[in-house]
Amino acid sequence: MKVQCVICDRQMVLEDDSPAAKKLRNRPIHTFMCSACSDRIKEKTEARHSTGNFRLYHHHAKVDDF
């Protein structure tokens, strides 16, 4: 099936029995995100999470010092 990335408008062809294609069959096609864009978003999300984890860890470390 042919899909278009919602972020960069790149057109791609998905294997009809791939998990991504099966997911898209139940959803509007414009929700598709190419791997480059989803990786970029994942990196941003993980960076935010690791910053949060670091603060949390730092906080715990400070508490342990007392």
Ligand SMILES: [Zn+2]
């Ligand atoms: Zn894209």
